[in-house]
Amino acid sequence: MKKKAIEKIPYLRVKENQQKDVKYIGVTAVKIVGHEKHLFLEVYRNHKGSKDTPAVRIVLTKKDFGTYWPEREEWTRQKVKTDRYYGGLIWAERSDTWQAEKENVLQSTEDLERIKKFCKATVYNESHWWQYIYRHEEDIVITDRRNREHRKYMRRQEELADRMAHTEELPEKKILDRANSVYFQNEHYLYYKKHGSWAKIACSKCGGVTDARWRNGISYESQFQRWTEEPREGNYGTCPICGARGKYQCQGKVRGAHSRSIYLFLGQKYKENGMVMRYVEVEKRWMLGFICGDQGPEMYNASEELSGIEIARAYFEPGKKTKIDYHKHDPYTGKDFWDDCNLNGLANITINAGQIMRETYEEMKETMFRYSALQEYAESMRKINPIDYLERYSQTPQIEILVKMGLTDVVEKLVKCYYGLIADQNARRPDQFLGIRKERVKQLIRNKGDIQLLKVMKMEKRHGQNWTDEQIKHLAETDLSGVQVEMATGYMTLQKLLNRIERYAGCRYGTGCGHASERIRNTATTYADYLSMRLSLGYDLNNTVYQQPRDLGAAHTRMVLETNQEEMDQHLKQAAEKYPEIRRAYRGLRNKYFYEDDSYLIRPARSAEEIVMEGRVLHHCVGGGTYLSKHNTGKTYILMLRYRAEPDVPYITVEIDAMNPRIIQWYGNKDGKPDQENMQAWLDAWLMKLKAGTLTVYENDGYESQEVRIRVPAAVSA
Ligand SMILES: [Zn+2]
Incomplete structure (x- = not known):
């Protein structure tokens, strides 16, 4: 769009329209700008003073459009209306008006003809003349997008073709021979079937089937037999x-x-100093054929077959992102092809760890990976995925030093993207890189970069400690976290902590026995857990009795119970504070609702705490905020129905309407209705008496004289 040239063209101007409804008037013209036809649409406000400058000027060509706002002197690429069906026009103040066709008109029928001729779109309602412009603009936008996507696709296809053209031929025969001799160890099968002193043998290598004698015969002929x-x-x-x-x-x-299948990687030099890592699957199949013989199936030949397929190629170039191409099969054309993206979902092609062919290292000498230590790393591991390794090496070149030092476990984690291990991504020295004390590096090397050990060494550095090699080793065995160690060592030395764990566990550190290490880890967690619970319950851990319970397991259980009790007491206290009216209203409500016969009694809840406990013991939701609050404000009341013989044991909980006596709901344990028919009848009878005002009130029933405090064992709530 030639914006500068267009801005120089004077505005078309408009005549005033006398109709009151009309708010905007469009006027059009076709003009040639730079040898190209342009359709101008200018929209004016229908005011006396707005005839010279339009609110907006929209300019269209066959393949482009632009929107100019004279007041702001600004070009935008908005379409004439927003993309909803009843989308608002961009110049209108109100965007969704029913009156759009009355408010927005064209100056003359020629204007409409001009628009229709230029835009060539199909529109059902001609009075919505702006739809022609909108369709035209939308076509342009869609075509642009499609072209952009196509260009991107073409560029990717070109890049793919370029990579393929610069990839050397795969030495297939060499790969198959190597796979057979090194990885399948030239494995052949001898299929056999014994009959007496004889055996029929089929060989997968030569395919021959023969009878041979395996037990010595005594006859003269037998010495000439196979x-x-x-x-x-x-x-x-x-x-x-x-x-x-x-x-x-x-x-x-x-x-x-x-x-059987194996996976091989072959690295080759790519372009100047890049590298392509080729991932190949080699399969060896052994087959045995049968024919029908007199006595069932008989072996008639055996064979073996070696086949390979290249699955993926990873391209590395300095400063570029790794590109992985995948070999795919098109089931419709039956052809194989290379593509620059993986398949989606379950069909996703995975790259497994495998063996690296030794030619790779020779090729690598002239590439960006000459110092990558891939060979050293591969030699210390059984199988690796060199694509992951090289990608990580490109990001974190320090990996080379770590490999050469023998910190294999650390590198393995890094290759799997556990970057949390790194303390300083830019450090050159391994101790700074990993965030451990300089003196620790040797010990870490001796243990091949053991991750558990590294974790403790980092802890040591972080807490500014200076532990012994043995302490580090033992602490690693306990698997305690930094937080746990810090908490415990606030009250005892590290050595004491370690000794106690050993004593409680009843087995020694460093036995290398799986059962013992498991026991030590478990005990360490229990002990740390015990200590932290004691601490948060407010006990003084400087007291050695608390520090060293005789029976750790029992002491731990006790702390768990006490912690729960604490939480529950806290909860009861809060309920009492929040709903004080329940306790205050009790006496009055009791006079109104209390009733008992030989078997049962019913009475209102004495306090918020009691309602909470009732809910906990019976496992229903009456202890929740809604019921408490309704009782507290006198909307509904919670009543306790109990056996007269066990007045302190929750049985049934009843909710009644405060104003108009009726039972809203009643439940027993776990939202059940125990003894339903009988209890419903009892409650109905009680309600009748309540309505009739014939409930007998006992002035002193014996429960009131003493404050009954309900203590339910903590285990109930756990
Ligand atoms: Zn043979």
């Missing part, structure tokens, strides 16, 4: 025909074919 060792499942033997070594497998256990 002789073999006795075939035994899983043992190795020699094929009597071709002499290959193979593993015996009983014919009866073989079902057609079986296979």
